[in-house]
Amino acid sequence: MKKTTITKPILLTTLGLATLGLSGWSLYGAHAGQAPAADVPALVHEGERLRIPEQSPLRRALTISAIDTQQIAAPFTLPALVEADPARLVKLTSPLAGRIVSISKQLGDEVKAGDVLFSVDAPDMAQAGADNAKAQAALALARRNLARQRELAQSDIAAGRDVEQAQSDFDSASAEASRAGARLAQLGAQAGGAAGGRITVRSPIAGRVVDLSAAAGAYWNDATAPLMTVADLSHVFISANAQEKNLPQLYVGQQASIQLDAWPQPVNGQVRYIGEMLDADTRTVKVRMPFENRDGRLKPGMFAEATLLARPHDGLLVPMAAVIQSGFASRAFVEVKPWQFEARELKLGAQIGEQVEVLSGLKAGERIVTKDGVLLND
Structure with missing residues (x-):
């Protein structure tokens, strides 16, 4: 029997073919099984639209919510x-210039309506009292004269013109007496006149003395400046x-x-x-x-x-976290399709707690990114 001998070149060729066969098998297996995962972009720009691929980690980070119309009462x-x-506050003055005789109430004192607050000795008050006394005396004289003329007229002794003159004199005296009495009342005089020309000022309300601008013995000559203030x-x-x-x-x-x-x-x-x-x-x-x-x-x-x-009105409120500042503009990312977004510029109103009113830029029912929207602002 003849012995077969394998030379070295043939052996090398056989090993090479075996290696190529294994490599081919490996390539076939790689194509037949799942290919190794390639790097997936987190965000894809498609014109003005942003799309988040399925394998993007942003899908787990973002929170998307729908916004609805609600009643808003914005604080200001x-x-x-x-x-x-x-x-309930009265500023009391002296109606006439004069010397302050006494001050009956001090700062902080409680006051009842009608209590005496202060007294002023005023020369013009004495003159007003004298004028009132003269007017009352003239009125009494005119009244008696009118009565006498009427009696004489009934006896056909007095002429009609004498009665008319007496009536005119009585009317004039009555008017003057009323004027003089009103003047005294305006100055705070009590019934019976104002002896010695002293003005007594009383409190018209109950309360406390909250301001005092003078002291006893001082001369007060400004009838427009408050001497004391009483307030409830x-x-x-x-x-x-x-x-x-x-x-x-x-x-x-x-x-x-x-x-x-x-x-x-x-x-x-x-x-x-x-x-x-x-x-x-x-x-x-x-x-x-x-x-x-x-x-x-x-x-x-x-x-x-x-x-x-403010007056309640219907409006849209979004979380402050949903508003992204871009320069001087405020924006929000609106979902136009599943996981596809567009940036929308907003006009904002009042902030209410952790939310802010959107005046324009969004519509009720739209879905926006309410958390981590800044990740889309690239």
């Missing part, structure tokens, strides 16, 4: 000031100054929360009065809210801030 804040009730501060007003742009949002009965600089806790009130005219200098209108103040916590002159709720 106005500067305010505590004021005394004008109907058991009721006060907090007055806010509203600008013209706020006028459409104001109405009587509107609820308000007042934060005073002096006290940490706010107080709640209600608008009772809205001014009919704007201040010519500040271009603002007064908004007054009454408050009970029996404990005296609210003192006229205190500074405060009044937060009022």
